[in-house]
Amino acid sequence: MADKLGGEGPIGELCSGFQLLVDADKGVITFESLKNNSSILGLQDLSDDDLRSMLREGDFHGDGALNQMEFCVLMFRLSSDLKALGHEFDLNDNPARP
Numbered sequence: 001m002a003d004k005l006g007g008e009g010p011i012g013e014l015c016s017g018f019q020l021l022v023d024a025d026k027g028v029i030t031f032e033s034l035k036n037n038s039s040i041l042g043l044q045d046l047s048d049d050d051l052r053s054m055l056r057e058g059d060f061h062g063d064g065a066l067n068q069m070e071f072c073v074l075m076f077r078l079s080s081d082l083k084a085l086g087h088e089f090d091l092n093d094n095p096a097r098p
């Protein structure tokens with residue numbers, strides 16, 4: 001699945017976290033699934049409020065959950081924020097347009 005969405009680049013890696021956090025029954029990331037699986041991504045130190053604001057920030061449609069596209073966009077934005085803080089992420093290795 002992640003292969004189809006993002007290939008091998010950093011975007012694909014960012015999106016692949018979705019599979020770790022998704023609520024298998026609902027097919028989206030909910031507050032509960034995020035909280036239950038947060039330790040997988042090293043997010044266990046985040047408070048409930050932090051997790052909620054993460055969901056809010058990525059939730060375009062206002063349903064309180066993140067689908068895969070919303071999660072990818074959120075992760076991309078968070079990684080861009082990290083980049084701004086001085087961490088290097090190579091997000092420009094997609095083939096150039098013809």
Ligand SMILES: [Ca+2]
Nearest residue numbers: 059061063065
């Ligand atoms: Ca949503």
